[in-house]
Amino acid sequence: MTTSLSITSATADPALLDLPWQLPLDEWPDEYIAALPKGISRHLVRFAHLSGHVVAIKETTDEMAKREYDMLRNLQKLDIPCVDPLAVITNRTGVDGDELRSVLVTRHLKFSLPYRALFSQMLRPDTATRLVDALALLLVRLHIAGFFWGDVSLSNTLFRRDAGAFAAYLVDAETGQLYDGLSNGQRENDLEIARVNIAGELMDLEAGGRADEDLDPITLSNGIVAAYRSLWKELTGSESFSSSERWRINERVDRLNDLGFDIEELAIKTTEGGTTVRIQPKVVDAGHHQRRLLRLTGLDAQENQARRLLNDLDSYTATYGRKEYDEEMVAHEWLAKVFEPVIRAIPRDLRGKLEPAEIFHQLLEHRWFMSQRQNRDVPLAEALTDYIDSVLRHRRDEATVIDPPTGAFTLPIPVADDDETDWRLTV
Known part of the structure; x- marks a missing residue:
């Protein structure tokens, strides 16, 4: 029977055509399936090898697959x-002619x-x-962007x-708007x-004997409320002070940077006589240290990682930097003489650990x-050898371990072209 398979994708991968879309997902042969653990899901989710x-x-349904694809x-x-x-795959038909459910890839x-895989025995x-x-922090960022999640959970x-x-x-945007x-x-x-x-999820772990006896699900779930309110106030709250204390503007910016945010715009207004100034962050975004590290070295790291790497770069600059070198030149030297040699020294079989x-x-x-411990300045090469043998060699491989609740996971990689391609294939 000839049917029309519709593949909607902004960055089409021809290898998608090689997957057995004519079979129900739970009947796919093992040769296509990636053997990764997965958790409870309200939809059928499987992992496959592709390119x-x-x-x-x-x-899922046609409507839900397309909606979630667009939302993401x-x-x-x-x-x-x-x-x-x-991609979104629709118009699937089985070998017996029965209509099959659409999928989000x-x-x-x-x-x-x-969260269930972030501990080996006990949380x-x-x-x-x-x-x-x-x-x-993720919820604050979503709300600042105007996104209502509707199904917030670990x-x-x-x-x-x-x-x-x-x-x-975020890995599930079905209910979001x-x-x-x-x-x-x-x-x-x-x-x-x-x-x-969160309280329910932690109680579930507790009931299954997979949580430390000191873990209090109610206290921890209430913690998200306190953490959220503190972050929201710091990021969006207004502040008034005397015009003689304008240094507090820099103090506020530093606090926001410490939280991983930049300020794109400030509303500063003086009152009568110029005696007070009001500061209100208007547009905030995460990644201050991340963007600086990317600009200087080309390394794309998480925010806290970037902060730590920049601290090492600044220390290198203070110790070895030449006066005639600008910041970019010193960063290039640090990258070539410090960071890259460390990464190259990691044994090939351990590079998937982290x-x-x-x-x-x-x-x-x-x-x-x-x-x-040794009351001396340990050389980086000596520390690297000890770290590989005593720490890294005994870690799980985090490049492949995953336990998805509803499927769909990756880093947010910007799409180069906004024009989507709608393929129709005769099979």
Whole structure:
């Protein structure tokens, strides 16, 4: 029987045509399937190999697949940490002529983990707190962009290690909606959904014996409310002070940068007589250190990783930098003489353990602790050897471990061309 298969994609990969779309997803042969663990999902999700990468394939309805695909693309344009949609496949027909469900295809996000896979045996309270804080930061960023999620939870989020903390990525946009701005009621609704869902997820772990006995699900779930309100106030709250204290503008900017945000515009107004100044951040965005590191070195790292690498770069500049060299020249020298030799020294079989920026960050931490214990300045090469043998060699491979709740995961990679391609294939 001849049917018409429709593939909608902004960055079409011809290898999509090689996948067995004429079969129900749960009947795909093992040769196509990537053997990755996955969690509970309200949709059928499987992982497949495609052009040397791993993709997540989620069966759903035509309307939901297209809507989520469009929503994820819009979030990417707003620089929101979310998964990368690859394609929507519709008009699927089985070999027996029966109509098959449409699918959303997305890329697997390397070095990311669902919250259930971020611990080997027991979820410790400090780890759970960092997960909740990362989710609170993601929720603030979404709300600033005017996105109402409607299904905030740990299960709908992927986490990447970021220099001892976690960076959170949205992985399910089915229930979300973009607005010009959110009301306080909409924000509070999303926040309450997050609080209830997180409490339920942590209680589930507790009931299954997979949480530390000191972990309190209610206290931790309430923590997202406190973390969110603190971040929201810092990022959007106004501030008044005497005109003689204008130095506080720089202080406010520094606090925002420490949270990983830049200020694009400030509203500064003087009152009668010029005695007071009012500061109101208008447009905020994450990635101050990330963008500086990318500009200087070309390295694309997480925010906390970038901050740590820049600290090492600044230390190198103070020690070895030449007066006739500008910042970019010193950064290039640091990259060639410090960072790249470290990454090249990692044994090939261990390079999938962590991404390069996280490896370098952990190496700096390891070197500092070695120096403290030995009461001497440990050379970087010596610290690297010890780090590889005593730490890195015993880690799980985070390049491939994943446990997705509903599918669809990757880094937000900007689409070069906004024009979508609609393929119709006769099979």
